[in-house]
Amino acid sequence: MPPQSILRSQLLAAAVALGLSTGLSIPAALADQEPCIGNSAAVTGPAAFSGQAIKMGAEIAIEEINAAGGVLGKKLRLVQYDDAGAPPRGVDNTRRIALADKCIAVLGGFHSTVALAQVDPVHEIGIPYMGVWAANTKAIENGRDPNFMFRVSAKDKWVARFLVDEALKVSKTGKVAFFYENTGWGNGALPDVKAALAARGKELVAAETFNWNDQDMSPQVIRARDAGADVAIIWSLDREANQILRSMDKASWKPAIVGAWGISGNLGELAGPLANGVRVMQTYSFLTPQSEAGKKLLAAVEAKTGIKDPKDIKAPSGIANSYDAVYVLADAIKIAGSFDWKKVQQALYQVSRDGLVAPYKPAFDKADPERQDAILPQYYLLTVWHDGKLIPLKGSPYDK
Structure with missing residues (x-):
């Protein structure tokens, strides 16, 4: 059957x-x-x-x-x-x-x-x-x-475009590496990121994957560093992103980092100062000017x-x-x-x-398969880790 x-x-x-x-x-x-x-x-x-x-x-x-x-x-x-x-x-x-x-x-x-x-x-x-x-x-x-x-x-398709745009803003060389977990989420994001880069006339110089609970990302980090990437997009959870940051530190490589929101939970606690400046996509923050509904929810x-x-x-x-x-x-x-x-x-x-x-x-919108998603990408928000807290990028020490 x-x-x-x-x-x-x-x-x-x-x-x-x-x-x-x-x-x-x-x-x-x-x-x-x-x-x-x-x-x-x-x-x-x-x-x-x-x-x-x-x-x-x-x-x-x-x-x-x-x-x-x-x-x-x-x-x-x-x-x-x-x-x-x-x-x-x-x-x-x-x-x-x-x-x-x-x-x-x-x-x-x-x-x-x-x-x-x-x-x-x-x-x-x-x-x-x-x-x-x-x-x-x-x-x-x-x-x-x-x-x-x-x-x-x-939606990852839209998040990929959002993060690629940000990665290319902070990159001096246009060389982007992608670190992604070996799951349905991470593997599903790879074609989305490639498509977003292709739309900008670019391609990944390194695409490195890993499994949950991997403790050392040095091989992946060294390959991406040697490929000349100066910015890394991370598609992972906090615990693996912590290992990526520590491996980058050991390899004396400090690229700009932008990430999907899997690293929005406790990366600042796990990685400490290594997380400072890591940009993360979000849909909401209680640290932006709040509407009346936002003030009510915050209370x-x-x-x-x-x-x-x-x-x-x-x-x-x-x-x-x-x-x-x-x-x-x-x-x-x-x-x-x-x-x-x-x-x-x-x-x-x-x-x-x-x-x-x-x-x-x-x-x-029933007529548009993409519109089974309600939050459109223009409402995504870029935040950044700073001293263990996730704060809006705008107005932060990294807003340059």
């Missing part, structure tokens, strides 16, 4: 076991219960900060929505599961959120490997997925029609965490993206006049609102 047929059979069996009489077009919140939004994210492990940020942003949005009367006369609730960055756990959590909890939608987490694994079960079940962090291009641009994968976050974050200095808030993009995503979902439910998955999926294309991170007008 083909794998998709096996999965469909398993899902149907699970639906029957849960007492549902119909097939996979199961309306979320079918029973008389509080409608829920489920989240599968890493709340343990080295990327636990990401799941905690997503959870916080979603909870604050839900609290605000409920205080204003909820949606369709009902209050929302968040159902949180830990995937620890493991794709099989993300798949299991997706099924649990949809078939056991009967939630309206699945919020995605930090790891693109998990998001890619969720594409099949999301479409087999037919429940809307809303990514709020993982940026792999093909997780959302997956060729499905109808497509149930949406995202209020960055809520401070109340929940006890943090008084916005510089100490980890993963502001995860908080803000999930906050906006919940509001987009709430709008879609209101437009649909229903908690039914198919109706909500269709209504997402009709959502138009001023969000915290960006204006979503519209949030998504």
